[in-house]
Amino acid sequence: MYTxxxxxxxxxxAIEIALQRCSVPFTLCGASSWEEGPxxxxxxxxxxxxxxxxxxxxxxxxxxxxxxxxxxxxxEHPESGLLPDKSAPRAQALRxxxxxxxxxxxxxxxxxxPQRWLASADDGLERLLEAGARTRLHENWETFADLFGGAGSxxxxxxxxxxxxxxxxxxxxxTREHLRSTRPDFHARLLEVDAEPVVNAVIxxxxx
Numbered sequence: 001m002y003t004x005x006x007x008x009x010x011x012x013x014a015i016e017i018a019l020q021r022c023s024v025p026f027t028l029c030g031a032s033s034w035e036e037g038p039x040x041x042x043x044x045x046x047x048x049x050x051x052x053x054x055x056x057x058x059x060x061x062x063x064x065x066x067x068x069x070x071x072x073x074x075x076e077h078p079e080s081g082l083l084p085d086k087s088a089p090r091a092q093a094l095r096x097x098x099x100x101x102x103x104x105x106x107x108x109x110x111x112x113x114p115q116r117w118l119a120s121a122d123d124g125l126e127r128l129l130e131a132g133a134r135t136r137l138h139e140n141w142e143t144f145a146d147l148f149g150g151a152g153s154x155x156x157x158x159x160x161x162x163x164x165x166x167x168x169x170x171x172x173x174x175t176r177e178h179l180r181s182t183r184p185d186f187h188a189r190l191l192e193v194d195a196e197p198v199v200n201a202v203i204x205x206x207x208x
Contacts, residue, residue: 003056005046006054009207011053011168013202014168018080033051067100070161093160096148107173108137114133142179146183151189167193
């Protein structure tokens with residue numbers, strides 16, 4: 001039995017989808033650093049950084065970082081299709097997952113918490129940093145679409161880890177709206193992923 005710490009509208013949605021694709025039982029513990037309640041203290045005990053998603057395996061092993069969790073689940077449950085079977089496509093899937101973590105998740109962290117990156121509490125500086133990070137985030141997603149979002153490699157009817165994570169992370173910081181105008185073909189593929197039944201059920205609960 002897995003235990004997933006997460007909350008609505010967060011990256012834990014991607015792990016929920018992946019766990020369902022793996023057809024494994026799991027318990028969802030509502031928790032985040034910004035919500036008070038018993039789940040918050042339980043999360044603190046297993047992950048001092050208070051990140052969601054955090055996944056606890058049956059043996060008590062703690063996994064954090066969405067890309068790492070998805071890679072582990074894909075390797076642990078190869079029948080799920082989270083990762084490609086063949087070596088070359090799997091290598092590109094790993095590259096794409098780490099790309100999202102390093103270039104998109106990182107920028108979102110700055111947009112959401114600019115004060116963490118500035119020694120000064122100047123509101124003007126925070127707004128400038130946030131605006132610059134948002135521009136960079138949108139540019140990074142354009143590059144992602146060009147590198148990984150092609151029709152030949154993108155799986156919409158049976159989305160893998162890359163498609164699942166992209167479906168979730170593009171919902172933040174105006175990314176979907178930006179991609180609709182700058183990369184309309186890729187935006188349309190994201191909508192197809194959203195419509196897949198397992199993905200759709202989780203997405204509708206997190207973003208009603």
